[in-house]
Structure formats: C-alpha cells, structure tokens
Amino acid sequence: MLGKIFFLLCLSSTLAEQRCTPDASDGYKVRLSIRTALGDQAYDWNENELFLFRATLAFAMRNHINRQEFDVSNIIVCDETPRVSFWFVVTTPLNTSNLVDKENVEEAIRKSRKRINSAFLLTDKTLEFLGIPPTLAAPVNPNTPPWLIVFGVVMGAVGAGIIVLLVSSVFQKKRKTAEETVDEDIEEETRVKTVENGTANEGVYNMTFSEDERFTQM
Amino acid sequence: MRLVLPNPGLDLRIYNHEDLERLEKEQAGDRLKWDNKAQYILTCVGFCIGIGNVWRFPYLCQSHGGGAFLIPYLILLMLEGMPLLLMEFAIGQRLRKGSVGVWRAINPYLTGIGVASMLVSFLVGLYYNTLIAWIMWYFFNSFQDPLPWSQCPLNDNGTGFVPECQQSSTVDYYFYRVTLNSSASISDSGGIHWPIVVSLLTAWTVICICYIRGISTSGKVLYVTAILPYIVLAIFLIRGLTLKGALSGIKFLFTPDVAELIKPTTWMDAGAQVFYAFGLAWGGLISFSSYNPVHNNCMQDAVILSAITGFTSIYAATVTYSIIGFRATEKYDNCISENIMTLLNAFDLPEDNITTNNYEAAFNHLNSSYPGIVLGLDIKTCDLQKLLSEGVEGTGLAFIVFTEAITKMPGSPAWSVLFFIMLLCLGISTLFGNIEGVVVPLRDLNMFPKKWPQEALTGTTCVIAFIISLLFALHSGLYWVTLFDSFAGSIPLLAIGFFEMIAVVYIYGIDRFNEDLEFMIGHKPSIFWQVSWRFISPLIVLVILVFYLVTQAQEELTYLVWDPNSEEFPALASVPYPSWINAVIFLLAGIPSLAMPVYALYRLVFVCCRKKSNPGKN
Numbered sequence: 001m002l003g004k005i006f007f008l009l010c011l012s013s014t015l016a017e018q019r020c021t022p023d024a025s026d027g028y029k030v031r032l033s034i035r036t037a038l039g040d041q042a043y044d045w046n047e048n049e050l051f052l053f054r055a056t057l058a059f060a061m062r063n064h065i066n067r068q069e070f071d072v073s074n075i076i077v078c079d080e081t082p083r084v085s086f087w088f089v090v091t092t093p094l095n096t097s098n099l100v101d102k103e104n105v106e107e108a109i110r111k112s113r114k115r116i117n118s119a120f121l122l123t124d125k126t127l128e129f130l131g132i133p134p135t136l137a138a139p140v141n142p143n144t145p146p147w148l149i150v151f152g153v154v155m156g157a158v159g160a161g162i163i164v165l166l167v168s169s170v171f172q173k174k175r176k177t178a179e180e181t182v183d184e185d186i187e188e189e190t191r192v193k194t195v196e197n198g199t200a201n202e203g204v205y206n207m208t209f210s211e212d213e214r215f216t217q218m
Numbered sequence: 219m220r221l222v223l224p225n226p227g228l229d230l231r232i233y234n235h236e237d238l239e240r241l242e243k244e245q246a247g248d249r250l251k252w253d254n255k256a257q258y259i260l261t262c263v264g265f266c267i268g269i270g271n272v273w274r275f276p277y278l279c280q281s282h283g284g285g286a287f288l289i290p291y292l293i294l295l296m297l298e299g300m301p302l303l304l305m306e307f308a309i310g311q312r313l314r315k316g317s318v319g320v321w322r323a324i325n326p327y328l329t330g331i332g333v334a335s336m337l338v339s340f341l342v343g344l345y346y347n348t349l350i351a352w353i354m355w356y357f358f359n360s361f362q363d364p365l366p367w368s369q370c371p372l373n374d375n376g377t378g379f380v381p382e383c384q385q386s387s388t389v390d391y392y393f394y395r396v397t398l399n400s401s402a403s404i405s406d407s408g409g410i411h412w413p414i415v416v417s418l419l420t421a422w423t424v425i426c427i428c429y430i431r432g433i434s435t436s437g438k439v440l441y442v443t444a445i446l447p448y449i450v451l452a453i454f455l456i457r458g459l460t461l462k463g464a465l466s467g468i469k470f471l472f473t474p475d476v477a478e479l480i481k482p483t484t485w486m487d488a489g490a491q492v493f494y495a496f497g498l499a500w501g502g503l504i505s506f507s508s509y510n511p512v513h514n515n516c517m518q519d520a521v522i523l524s525a526i527t528g529f530t531s532i533y534a535a536t537v538t539y540s541i542i543g544f545r546a547t548e549k550y551d552n553c554i555s556e557n558i559m560t561l562l563n564a565f566d567l568p569e570d571n572i573t574t575n576n577y578e579a580a581f582n583h584l585n586s587s588y589p590g591i592v593l594g595l596d597i598k599t600c601d602l603q604k605l606l607s608e609g610v611e612g613t614g615l616a617f618i619v620f621t622e623a624i625t626k627m628p629g630s631p632a633w634s635v636l637f638f639i640m641l642l643c644l645g646i647s648t649l650f651g652n653i654e655g656v657v658v659p660l661r662d663l664n665m666f667p668k669k670w671p672q673e674a675l676t677g678t679t680c681v682i683a684f685i686i687s688l689l690f691a692l693h694s695g696l697y698w699v700t701l702f703d704s705f706a707g708s709i710p711l712l713a714i715g716f717f718e719m720i721a722v723v724y725i726y727g728i729d730r731f732n733e734d735l736e737f738m739i740g741h742k743p744s745i746f747w748q749v750s751w752r753f754i755s756p757l758i759v760l761v762i763l764v765f766y767l768v769t770q771a772q773e774e775l776t777y778l779v780w781d782p783n784s785e786e787f788p789a790l791a792s793v794p795y796p797s798w799i800n801a802v803i804f805l806l807a808g809i810p811s812l813a814m815p816v817y818a819l820y821r822l823v824f825v826c827c828r829k830k831s832n833p834g835k836n
C-alpha cells in the first residue's frame with residue numbers, strides 16, 4: 001500500500017516535470033541578472049533562492065486566483081543554466097497534472113511584479129520574464145508646468161523694470177523742470193552781465209548744426 | 219606716393235583735431251558715453267564672445283586637424299582680425315558717429331556701407347534672438363527633476379514609448395517635436411507653435427528692457443552677462459575634468475593632424491571664423507567706440523580684445539570637448555555592456571564570464587566557435603571615435619549632445635540651469651551690439667521722428683523685430699533659422715568688411731588715418747599695421763569672399779530635415795531646397811551686399827537731378 005502511494009507520487013511528479021520543458025507552451029523563461037543589479041553586494045544563486053522564487057510565484061498565483069491555494073510544490077522549475085535562467089510551469093493545486101494556462105500566469109505575475117522584484121532586490125530590467133513586457137512607468141507630469149512658473153518670474157522682473165523706468169523718467173522730468181526754472185533765473189542775470197561786457201565772449205562754437213546736415217555740398 | 223581717391227569736402231564733414239579737443243574739454247553734445255573703461259571693454263568682449271565660440275569654434279577646431287587648426291586661426295587672428303578691429307575702433311573714436319554717420323562723413327556716396335551693416339545686423343539679430351528664445355525655453359524647463367528631455371512619453375496603451383521617440387532618442391524627440399514641432403520641409407509651414415511664441419516674446423522683452431536707454435542701461439547689464447559665462451565655463455571645466463572620459467574628448471580635440479594645414483578649406487574656415495567671431499562689419503563696434511573719450515588708447519584695446527577672444531575660444535573648446543568626451547565614453551560603455559548582455563543571454567554563460575576587459579577576447583572566441591549564432595545576434599560595433607565626432611556643432615551641440623550629457627550627470631537640473639544661463643548671457647551680450655548696430659543707424663538716417671526719446675526707438679525696433687521673427691515660430695522655423703544662418707550672415711559681412719577697408723585706406727586716406735591715430739593715442743601705428751591695412755587684410759577678406767561665392771554657386775543647395783518617415787531616420791535627411799528659396803537667398807544675401815552700390819547710384823542720380831534743376835548754383 002505504502003509502496004503504491006509512493007509509486008503514484010513519483011509518477012505524478014515525473015509526469016508534471018515532463019510538462020516543464022524549455023519552450024513549454026504554458027511555461028515562461030525567467031532570467032536574473034543579479035551581478036549587474038547589485039554589483040559587489042550580489043548574492044549567490046542557490047537552492048534556497050530558488051525556493052524563495054517558487055514561494056513568491058505561489059504567492060502571486062494565490063493573489064490572482066483567490067479560491068485556489070497554490071503551494072510551493074505547484075511551481076515546477078527546470079532547465080537551470082549558469083546564467084541564472086530557467087523555465088517554470090504552474091500546476092493547479094487540485095490536480096497536479098493540469099497546468100495553469102499562460103494568460104493566467106501572465107496576469108498573476110503582472111499584478112504582483114513589484115513584490116516579486118523586491119523579494120530579490122531586483123528591477124524589471126534585471127528580473128526578466130521573457131514574454132511578459134513590464135508596464136512602463138508613466139513620465140512624471142506635474143500639475144502646473146514648471147516652465148510657466150519660471151516664465152512668470154522672468155516676466156514679472158521685466159514688468160518691474162518697466163515700472164522702475166517709467167517712475168524714474170517721471171522723476172527726471174520733474175527735476176528738469178525744477179532745474180530749468182532755476183537756470184532761467186541765473187541766465188537772466190548773466191544776460192544782463194554779458195550785455196554789459198559786450199563783445200568779450202563771442203560765444204562757443206556751436207557744433208550742433210553740423211550734426212544735422214543730411215546732404216553736404218559736393 | 220599713396221594711392222588716395224579724390225575726396226573733396228572731407229574736412230567740412232568731420233571734426234578737426236582742435237574741435238575734438240574742445241569737445242572733450244567741454245563734454246558738449248548729447249552723445250552718450252561710457253561710465254568707465256571697464257564697461258567699454260566688457261561690452262566689446264560681450265559682443266565678440268557669443269554662442270558661436272561655444273558651438274562653432276570647437277567643431278571647426280576638431281574637424282580641421284585639432285591642435286593644428288590653432289595655427290591658421292591664430293595667424294589669421296593677427297593678420298585679419300586685429301587690423302580690422304583697430305580700424306573700426308579708431309574710425310569710430312575719431313569721427314564720433316555710428317556706422318552710417320561714419321561712412322557718410324567719409325564720403326556721402328559711401329553711406330551704403332552703413333546701410334548694409336544695418337540690414338545685416340537686423341537680419342542676423344532676428345534669427346539670433348530666435349536661438350536665444352530656444353535657449354530660454356530650455357532654461358525655463360530646467361527647473362524640474364527629472365528633466366523633461368530625459369523621458370519619452372508613453373504611447374496610447376502604455377506598453378511602449380511613442381515610436382518617434384523610441385527610434386531616435388529622448389533629447390532628439392524633445393528638441394524636434396516638443397520644442398519646435400518641426401515639419402518635414404521648409405515649404406510645409408504648419409501653424410504657429412505656441413511655446414516658441416512665448417519664448418520669443420520673453421527674449422525680445424528682455425532685450426528691449428536691457429537696452430532701453432542705449433548703453434547706459436545695457437552697460438550695467440553687461441557687468442553680469444559678460445563675466446558670468448567665464449565663471450560658468452570654469453565650473454563646467456572643473457566638473458568636466460572629474461568625469462570619466464573627459465580627457466579622451468580633450469585629446470580628440472587637440473590631436474594635431476598637420477596634413478589638414480595644406481588644405482585651403484582649413485584656412486578659409488579659419489579666416490571666416492575670425493571674421494565672424496570679432497563681430498566685424500556689423501557696425502556695433504564703430505558705435506561703441508564712438509562713445510569713447512578722444513584720447514582712448516584704441517590700439518591697446520584692439521590687441522587686448524584679440525587676445526581675449528583667442529583665449530576664450532580655446533577655453534570654451536576645452537570645456538565643450540571634455541563634456542563631449544564624457545558623453546561619448548558613456549555611450550560607448552553602454553554599447554559594450556549591451557553587447558556583453560546579448561552574448562551572455564544567448565550562450566547562457568554566468569554573468570562574470572565576460573567583462574569589459576576581456577570583451578574583445580571573449581567575442582572573438584565565441585565568434586570563431588559559433589559564427590552562425592553570433593551573426594544572428596546582430597551585435598553592434600562600438601566605435602569611440604565615431605561617437606566623439608557625432609553631431610557636435612550648432613544647435614545639435616547645445617540642444618542634443620550637451621543636454622544628453624547633462625542628464626547623465628548627478629544633479630542634472632542644476633547643471634542644466636547653469637549651462638543655459640551661460641548661453642543666455644553669451645547671446646544677450648552679443649545681441650546688444652546687434653541692436654546698437656540697428657538702432658543707431660536708423661536714428662542717423664532719420665527714419666524716426668527727431669523728438670522720439672531713445673526708449674521709443676528701442677521699443678519700436680523690438681516690436682517690429684518680434685513680429686517679423688514670428689516666422690521662426692512656424693513648424694518650419696528651424697529650417698528658416700538655418701537658412702538665415704547660412705546666408706544672411708556670411709557673404710554680406712565679408713563684402714562689407716572688404717569695402718570698409720578700401721574706404722578707410724584709399725578714400726579717407728591712410729595718411730590722414732595715421733595722423734588721426736597719432737593725435738588720439740600719441741604715436742603712429744607701426745609698419746605691421748600699415749602693411750596689413752593696405753594689403754594683407756583686404757586681400758585675405760577678398761580671397762575668402764571669392765572662395766565662398768564660388769563654392770556656394772557650385773553646390774546644389776541642400777538642407778537637413780527631421781523627417782520621421784525618411785529612411786535615414788533618426789539621422790537628419792539631406793533634402794534639396796525648393797526653387798523659390800533662391801529668391802529668398804537673394805533677398806537675404808544680395809540686398810545688403812547690393813545696398814552699397816545701389817545707394818551710391820541713387821545718390822549720383824539725386825545729385826545730378828538737383829544740379830540740373832539748379833543750374834545757376836555751384
């Protein structure tokens with residue numbers, strides 16, 4: 001009796017393992033690039049890590065298909081290479097000779113991708129499931145475009161400059177009119193004096209007219 | 219025996235030396251003047267050192283034989299640049315007028331030279347400010363992390379990137395699609411692209427405000443915009459030298475290739491670069507010198523300015539190529555890593571088997587053992603030299619190569635802000651000289667009512683220029699800028715420069731010019747200056763001009779387009795210009811060049827008509 005049970009168990013497991021082959025129709029290839037991701041702090045890939053992988057995948061399957069309780073034994077791994085890549089298939093917990101179909105496995109992995117990655121301290125790029133492209137992170141798009149803020153600052157500075165300009169030109173005009181009235185008083189006095197002095201100062205050579213000539217005589 | 223063309227009435231049109239002394243003592247006239255000598259030197263330095271020093275000279279230097287290019291550049295700097303520079307300084311300081319006024323004073327028939335300078339300054343100013351608008355757009359967008367040109371937008375179902383971005387790169391996509399939204403040809407105008415309009419508005423407003431009262435406002439702004447680029451270049455130099463691969467870039471730049479010196483194109487390009495780098499023939503330098511005191515030592519200024527320009531060109535080239543070296547090394551390393559990963563994945567080898575050190579050996583071994591598989595893998599060849607010589611001039615350098623390099627540096631937003639502020643300062647300080655070369659001649663030609671203040675002049679010019687430069691906000695704007703760059707600023711400037719020298723040496727008279735210099739600075743210019751003014755510099759400029767005309771006339775005119783549907787995408791496709799472009803080119807290059815003879819003819823006709831209608835008068 002015990003022997004028969006033992007024989008049946010061995011048979012079912014070998015049958016299931018026969019379903020896990022490279023290029024299996026319901027399996028996926030996994031590739032890990034631990035040294036690329038972690039450099040000096042890379043861990044070695046061994047049986048324990050493989051066990052963790054199977055456990056994580058069982059967790060992902062449980063999350064996806066609620067009613068069924070997947071176990072580590074439902075994840076079958078084969079064709080391991082020194083690259084650290086292997087194939088796996090997932091069997092249903094109720095009947096270990098049936099495989100869970102590709103779409104379900106893909107969905108399950110997609111849902112829990114982040115958790116699987118973080119269990120191994122890897123990223124989408126370094127823990128690859130060949131055939132399941134990762135959903136890309138959307139580019140960061142803030143609500144107010146930052147360029148608008150800087151543009152506003154610059155235009156504000158320009159506006160302040162315009163106001164300073166206008167105010168200073170108004171001030172200059174006021175000062176000029178004040179000075180002109182003072183100058184006029186002084187001029188009246190000097191004019192009286194020059195009339196007295198007569199021809200003493202013939203006047204300064206006035207250069208302003210030569211600037212205005214547009215066409216000089218040939 | 220000096221060859222001087224007859225020029226009657228010259229003494230009536232210009233101040234003589236006694237008048238100049240008297241003007242100096244009385245500080246008469248409403249002409250502006252510099253606050254101090256430093257402001258004048260900084261303005262000239264700012265005008266001469268422009269964006270071209272960062273993105274044109276390094277490319278020329280590297281493509282024409284690296285360190286060997288410095289030989290023709292420095293020789294032509296001394297034989298062509300310095301004499302012309304001193305001539306413009308001296309004539310402006312002596313005659314105390316802007317460019318139109320100076321040529322009109324020498325001989326009214328020569329006013330066309332001033333008009334041509336003004337037209338060229340205006341056309342160049344239009345497209346130059348568009349470049350500044352693009353830089354401003356990038357500057358506005360640098361205040362965020364991550365930088366917007368480091369990401370591709372996702373396509374509709376979120377599984378991949380937009381195909382245009384996927385095939386080219388994030389920086390290419392950001393420049394050609396997001397910033398410019400460029401169409402596929404110059405005839406295809408598309409609509410107006412609003413980000414560019416906003417940037418253009420900002421650029422023109424900033425320039426207008428800074429220059430609103432002429433040099434009294436712009437002179438103060440220049441303290442910042444002329445000095446800041448040097449500081450930023452120093453920061454980038456220190457940062458650049460600490461990056462991996464910087465030295466390979468600098469080595470690539472300066473490795474001399476003496477064989478290039480024999481080619482005439484090297485000397486032509488060096489001469490043209492010296493000419494444009496000094497801002498000669500734009501009229502701005504004449505204007506700036508006219509605000510100087512009469513006894514300012516302009517010879518010293520010319521020598522100092524030449525030295526500063528030469529030094530800055532080499533300095534900027536070093537910084538630029540250290541960053542380019544860094545980017546090229548990054549790309550090369552990425553290429554090698556990708557190849558290693560491909561090989562490891564294909565042969566299922568453990569990760570440590572192939573590293574960057576033994577890549578070559580491992581690749582050869584695998585290739586010889588399993589040639590079929592290796593061939594099917596489509597391994598890319600990684601060539602560092604090719605990466606170093608990629609797209610490294612003009613807008614490609616600033617907006618694509620440099621922005622990409624900056625995204626790879628830690629703390630990218632800060633570096634991006636610094637870089638674009640430096641470019642902004644370089645551009646704005648050059649634009650002041652440009653606007654000076656437009657506004658002052660317009661005033662001298664009495665195009666504006668006399669009672670308008672300086673503010674109104676500057677404002678009107680800027681508004682008109684803004685409206686015209688909306689042409690560059692179209693989807694085909696990039697191609698218009700390239701067109702203007704190639705034709706508006708090259709041939710007319712050379713022609714004007716040549717005629718300037720002929721006018722001063724043979725119409726004003728080299729003897730009179732020497733006496734003026736003796737009056738102004740106290741000693742006659744040495745034999746070097748005499749020979750170069752009379753023969754060497756005009757000859758060099760004439761040779762370059764003829765060479766340019768001949769090469770342009772022979773080639774079929776093509777331009778580079780960003781066309782996602784072309785076969786060479788993501789490389790720019792070379793497409794011939796449509797036929798109506800020839801009319802535009804004639805307008806851009808021909809009208810300023812022809813302004814000189816046309817004006818002389820017009821004046822001849824006018825004077826003849828006046829003589830005929832007044833036969834009694836002299």
